[in-house]
Amino acid sequence: xxxxxxxxxxxxxxxIMEVPGFLEQHLEARHRATVTDQVLFPRHEGxxxxxxxxxxxxxxxxTQIMLRKNWEALGSSSRRDRPRSIDLLGFASQLMFTTxxxxxxxxxxxxxxxxxxYAVARAHTRHMVEFCSVDRRLLPTGYVPLVDFERxxxxxxxxxxxxxxxxxxxxxxxxxxxxSHIGFDPLWAVAQEAGLPIVFHVGGGGKLLExxxxxxxxxxxxxxxxxxxxxxxIDYMAIAYPPMKALTxxxxxxxxxxxxxxxxxVIEQGASWVPGWMRxxxxxxxxxxxxxxxxQKMSLKPSEFVQRQIRVTPYPHEDAGWIIANTGAExxxxxxxxxxxxxxxxxxxxxxxxxEKAGTSEVQKQRFYSDNFIDLMGAGLAPxxxxxxxxxx
Numbered sequence: 001x002x003x004x005x006x007x008x009x010x011x012x013x014x015x016i017m018e019v020p021g022f023l024e025q026h027l028e029a030r031h032r033a034t035v036t037d038q039v040l041f042p043r044h045e046g047x048x049x050x051x052x053x054x055x056x057x058x059x060x061x062x063t064q065i066m067l068r069k070n071w072e073a074l075g076s077s078s079r080r081d082r083p084r085s086i087d088l089l090g091f092a093s094q095l096m097f098t099t100x101x102x103x104x105x106x107x108x109x110x111x112x113x114x115x116x117x118y119a120v121a122r123a124h125t126r127h128m129v130e131f132c133s134v135d136r137r138l139l140p141t142g143y144v145p146l147v148d149f150e151r152x153x154x155x156x157x158x159x160x161x162x163x164x165x166x167x168x169x170x171x172x173x174x175x176x177x178x179x180s181h182i183g184f185d186p187l188w189a190v191a192q193e194a195g196l197p198i199v200f201h202v203g204g205g206g207k208l209l210e211x212x213x214x215x216x217x218x219x220x221x222x223x224x225x226x227x228x229x230x231x232x233x234i235d236y237m238a239i240a241y242p243p244m245k246a247l248t249x250x251x252x253x254x255x256x257x258x259x260x261x262x263x264x265x266v267i268e269q270g271a272s273w274v275p276g277w278m279r280x281x282x283x284x285x286x287x288x289x290x291x292x293x294x295x296q297k298m299s300l301k302p303s304e305f306v307q308r309q310i311r312v313t314p315y316p317h318e319d320a321g322w323i324i325a326n327t328g329a330e331x332x333x334x335x336x337x338x339x340x341x342x343x344x345x346x347x348x349x350x351x352x353x354x355x356e357k358a359g360t361s362e363v364q365k366q367r368f369y370s371d372n373f374i375d376l377m378g379a380g381l382a383p384x385x386x387x388x389x390x391x392x393x
Contacts, residue, residue: 321358
């Protein structure tokens with residue numbers, strides 16, 4: 001029996017675990033000397049996964065589907081194995097993200113080589129689309145930088161033409177302009193016309209905290225991988241700040257008002273912050289309404305734009321039932337983060353326990369597991385994947 005059974009569940013966050021050499025065939029030759037494996041995998045001297053070295057004919061232990069993580073997980077690096085992994089997981093679809101390029105793309109956003117930034121974005125999209133081409137349930141994200149207005153619009157059109165089902169943008173603010181600048185209207189317009197969402201993902205916010213926060217005079221603290229290169233408790237608390245600031249600008253500067261069919265997803269950045277953020281925006285709307293024409297022109301309250309157009313994935317360790325109760329049934333999405341460790345071994349169990357405690361209704365659960373994802377993805381989700389009979393068996 002698949003891990004997810006008994007209802008249709010769409011997974012709003014799943015990943016490829018790239019291996020050295022993955023980008024070479026997708027990146028223009030003139031940039032390959034710059035974007036090397038040493039740059040993309042600075043902390044991995046070797047890849048010793050048993051899955052990577054396994055005989056292709058070797059049978060995978062199906063009971064391990066949610067227990068094996070990162071490169072050890074079935075289909076994490078091999079697109080040949082990914083259809084089997086989604087069969088065992090039981091999800092109706094998975095919105096797919098890179099792993100190796102998340103932080104590197106954010107670094108490029110803050111650099112001076114604009115040509116390289118967009119070249120890597122093109123390679124990023126080609127890589128994602130090729131990997132996901134083996135199964136229609138795998139929905140590739142394309143990457144669109146926000147450095148240059150004209151290049152951004154062109155990158156969005158190219159990503160859609162290549163087959164991207166969602167457009168990922170950085171949550172860090174560009175160095176010279178707001179993400180809500182009217183120069184990005186062609187980006188929002190092309191996404192809305194195509195019926196595809198704009199998504200943020202953790203890693204796209206740049207450096208979350210100054211290094212000084214980690215110089216506390218005490219021994220170093222390991223992250224939950226046991227290493228030192230991922231989130232720890234203090235910088236985890238800052239994960240939500242970049243998307244919160246970016247989305248506030250998009251709401252207040254009326255991007256969502258002017259593009260009412262456009263959907264935004266906030267992926268793997270938690271959701272406990274969302275209820276307070278919604279109320280803070282409403283408070284700002286009330287406080288500054290008299291003096292700001294942009295607020296006077298709004299057709300809805302800020303919190304109502306969130307409910308209409310923004311979808312967010314809680315972490316399984318968060319109180320998802322409370323979040324749903326305090327944001328509205330339209331906002332939250334299920335995600336597994338497969339095959340990353342952060343997703344846990346049984347996210348459904350943890351979400352269910354939280355929702356049971358909160359008294360979450362079956363209608364709200366249906367929105368969490370399926371309907372809100374369908375709304376987010378729009379034309380990016382093929383009709384036959386919306387309510388597949390086999391996923392509900």
